[in-house]
Amino acid sequence: MKNEKYRLDIIPGIVLALFAIGYLVMIPTIKEFTGMGATPLTNRFVPYLWGSVLLFLAAWLIVRGIRKRKKFLAEGGVIKKMSLVETLKERREVVFSFVALTVYVAVMTPLGFIIATVLYVFCQILILTPKENWKKNYLPAAITAVLTAGILFYVFRYLLNVLLPIGVLSIFGL
Amino acid sequence: MILEGLSAVLQPMTIILVAIGTIVGIIFGSIPGLTATMAIVMFLPVTYSMTSSQGISMLMALYIGGISGGLISAILLNIPGTPSSVATCFDGNPLADKGEAGKALGTGVVFSFIGTVIGIALLVVLSPVLCDFALKFQAYEYCALAIFSLSMVIALTGRDMPKGLISAVIGTLLATVGLSPIDSKPRFTFGMFQLNNGFALVVLLIGLFAISEVMAYAEKVRHAQHYTVNKNVKIKGVGFTFKEFISQLPNAIVSALIGVGIGILPGIGGGVSCMISYTVSKNTSKHRELYGTGIMDGVVASETANNGTIGGAMIPLLALGIPGDAATAMLLGGLQIHNVAPGPLIYEKNGAVVYAIFFAMVIAAIFMMVFMLFGMRFFVSVLKIPKNYLLPVIVVLCAIGAIGNANSVFDTYSMVAFGLMSYLLIKSKIPTVPMILGFILGPTFEQNLRRVSQLASSDPFYHHSIFCVLIAATVVVVIFSVRANLKDAKKADLAEAEAMKKSQTADE
Numbered sequence: 001m002k003n004e005k006y007r008l009d010i011i012p013g014i015v016l017a018l019f020a021i022g023y024l025v026m027i028p029t030i031k032e033f034t035g036m037g038a039t040p041l042t043n044r045f046v047p048y049l050w051g052s053v054l055l056f057l058a059a060w061l062i063v064r065g066i067r068k069r070k071k072f073l074a075e076g077g078v079i080k081k082m083s084l085v086e087t088l089k090e091r092r093e094v095v096f097s098f099v100a101l102t103v104y105v106a107v108m109t110p111l112g113f114i115i116a117t118v119l120y121v122f123c124q125i126l127i128l129t130p131k132e133n134w135k136k137n138y139l140p141a142a143i144t145a146v147l148t149a150g151i152l153f154y155v156f157r158y159l160l161n162v163l164l165p166i167g168v169l170s171i172f173g174l
Numbered sequence: 175m176i177l178e179g180l181s182a183v184l185q186p187m188t189i190i191l192v193a194i195g196t197i198v199g200i201i202f203g204s205i206p207g208l209t210a211t212m213a214i215v216m217f218l219p220v221t222y223s224m225t226s227s228q229g230i231s232m233l234m235a236l237y238i239g240g241i242s243g244g245l246i247s248a249i250l251l252n253i254p255g256t257p258s259s260v261a262t263c264f265d266g267n268p269l270a271d272k273g274e275a276g277k278a279l280g281t282g283v284v285f286s287f288i289g290t291v292i293g294i295a296l297l298v299v300l301s302p303v304l305c306d307f308a309l310k311f312q313a314y315e316y317c318a319l320a321i322f323s324l325s326m327v328i329a330l331t332g333r334d335m336p337k338g339l340i341s342a343v344i345g346t347l348l349a350t351v352g353l354s355p356i357d358s359k360p361r362f363t364f365g366m367f368q369l370n371n372g373f374a375l376v377v378l379l380i381g382l383f384a385i386s387e388v389m390a391y392a393e394k395v396r397h398a399q400h401y402t403v404n405k406n407v408k409i410k411g412v413g414f415t416f417k418e419f420i421s422q423l424p425n426a427i428v429s430a431l432i433g434v435g436i437g438i439l440p441g442i443g444g445g446v447s448c449m450i451s452y453t454v455s456k457n458t459s460k461h462r463e464l465y466g467t468g469i470m471d472g473v474v475a476s477e478t479a480n481n482g483t484i485g486g487a488m489i490p491l492l493a494l495g496i497p498g499d500a501a502t503a504m505l506l507g508g509l510q511i512h513n514v515a516p517g518p519l520i521y522e523k524n525g526a527v528v529y530a531i532f533f534a535m536v537i538a539a540i541f542m543m544v545f546m547l548f549g550m551r552f553f554v555s556v557l558k559i560p561k562n563y564l565l566p567v568i569v570v571l572c573a574i575g576a577i578g579n580a581n582s583v584f585d586t587y588s589m590v591a592f593g594l595m596s597y598l599l600i601k602s603k604i605p606t607v608p609m610i611l612g613f614i615l616g617p618t619f620e621q622n623l624r625r626v627s628q629l630a631s632s633d634p635f636y637h638h639s640i641f642c643v644l645i646a647a648t649v650v651v652v653i654f655s656v657r658a659n660l661k662d663a664k665k666a667d668l669a670e671a672e673a674m675k676k677s678q679t680a681d682e
Contacts, residue, residue: 008603012599030361030362033356038357039627039628040627040630043354046619050616051347054344057339058340061336091393093395094389094597097388097389098597105583105590108573108586109583121566121570124569125563128391128561128565129395129562130395140563144563144566148567149570152570156574160220160223161222162222162577163577164577165583
């Protein structure tokens with residue numbers, strides 16, 4: 001085992017097990033219906049069933065991962081430690097894309113679709129462009145962002161009746 | 175109803191929409207990394223204000239175009255445009271390298287058309303039969319059908335069964351959010367009224383298949399791949415002779431039937447059907463040693479099968495509401511938006527729309543063949559569109575799709591959350607397709623299981639033969655799949671150990 005494949009079992013296994021436990025813990029807060037016509041299996045039964053199955057499968061992953069790890073070490077493998085910061089740095093474009101997307105949806109209501117989209121498309125194009133090519137992409141990215149926002153807003157808001165938020169531009173009577 | 179469906183499709187507006195859908199679908203299929211599913215995701219909001227026949231016809235055209243377009247990059251770049259065209263690379267690209275790109279593309283296009291038509295023919299014949307059969311279904315049968323369909327996940331996940339199952343179970347867990355079936359009590363809504371109806375299928379699919387694709391591209395920004403496009407794409411006629419066409423027909427028919435068969439099974443898409451069909455074609459051929467060197471047979475097997483899958487995947491979608499793959503799951507979302515409820519009563523309640531779908535599929539298949547044969551140069555030039563500009567626009571369209579689903583910005587938050595979840599799952603090598611099955615089948619299973627619990631004392635299960643057959647089939651599928659998976663896992667471990675030994679010896 002050249003690479004540390006066990007990590008792909010242990011880490012997701014732990015996260016999923018915690019998620020399953022959290023899910024199972026919340027089930028008793030579901031209100032059961034016990035009146036006329038109530039089914040013998042209540043609305044808690046299936047959540048309990050799937051939550052338990054997920055917990056079992058997550059435990060399976062963890063155990064499998066631990067066994068792989070033992071094998072890896074027995075075969076003379078050396079565990080490389082990589083901090084979370086390093087991992088995120090290595091995937092910074094992904095992190096920035098998620099941040100841009102989250103900010104985009106968060107500001108869409110107050111700023112409105114047009115402004116939020118212009119900002120998002122511009123930033124996202126640059127994020128997806130290698131840094132050394134940024135300079136020559138500023139103008140095309142800005143034009144693409146403005147055209148995308150303007151055309152899509154007009155088509156969907158006025159031709160296809162999708163209620164896209166207007167935000168601060170409502171002062172211009174849009 | 176048939177005439178009503180035909181007249182709906184023959185409206186000039188519908189024909190234009192089908193043409194646009196086919197072209198956009200081919201473009202999406204041809205660009206590696208963009209898929210038919212993404213094309214449908216992107217155009218879903220465009221269909222919101224259309225009539226159901228127009229909207230669904232356009233989505234079908236996107237589906238057919240998207241699956242077919244994959245052959246362009248498979249042949250010219252040796253990179254499958256969509257997973258459905260993986261096996262097309264094996265012979266299509268070597269054929270192009272021999273200077274016969276026109277023949278490879280022509281073969282792919284014509285046999286994609288034949289595969290689509292055979293698939294549609296079987297869809298027209300089989301879906302009403304399945305609907306009639308499914309009319310006998312009651313709570314017991316639906317419950318067993320959901321269990322059987324979920325058991326297929328085990329068969330599909332290969333050596334990593336727990337991860338496939340985890341994906342399906344996450345889907346079922348997500349489906350428990352919202353008001354519970356039967357008694358309508360809120361579950362896991364955290365007091366947010368927007369969650370009362372649960373998560374929308376469309377929003378989940380956007381997160382799973384569109385957002386994750388952007389992130390996958392973002393990962394490669396600093397390690398960009400440079401393609402060399404084979405520009406020798408002149409197609410003379412259809413690219414091959416009539417004699418060659420006749421000689422390929424048996425191969426095409428078998429491949430189309432494999433495609434339809436695989437399409438009917440829940441959760442398996444064109445990616446699997448083209449591989450199986452290619453393998454079958456190779457193993458039954460008199461000149462199997464030539465496969466992989468650039469022969470027509472390989473392209474025919476792959477392309478006929480993946481397009482046959484379209485018709486196959488539509489059969490359980492229309493008759494039972496169970497999608498065959500990710501793209502048909504998206505179509506299910508589209509049908510729901512247009513108030514068309516798939517199931518045994520679809521012919522009675524929405525017969526005209528169903529026939530409109532069939533006619534639209536035929537028109538889209540014809541458009542696909544004509545556009546690809548005569549507009550190949552255009553589609554090849556599209557391969558050069560920079561994805562760093564295209565993907566942000568797609569994300570914006572996805573956000574509009576999420577907003578338009580319930581005219582609420584709230585769904586865009588779910589979209590981002592599902593995108594993040596999908597990215598993390600993919601990084602953990604957990605497949606995302608089983609999640610859709612879990613999400614769709616979870617509520618069917620729960621609702622009918624609870625009804626069964628009510629009926630069990632007065633109407634025992636052994637009175638329901640279909641239920642018993644489906645449960646028996648589930649047991650057989652599980653046993654065989656678990657055995658096959660364990661065997662595969664053992665083989666893979668042995669291969670890994672051997673590879674490690676070899677590398678250690680090389681190091682020494």
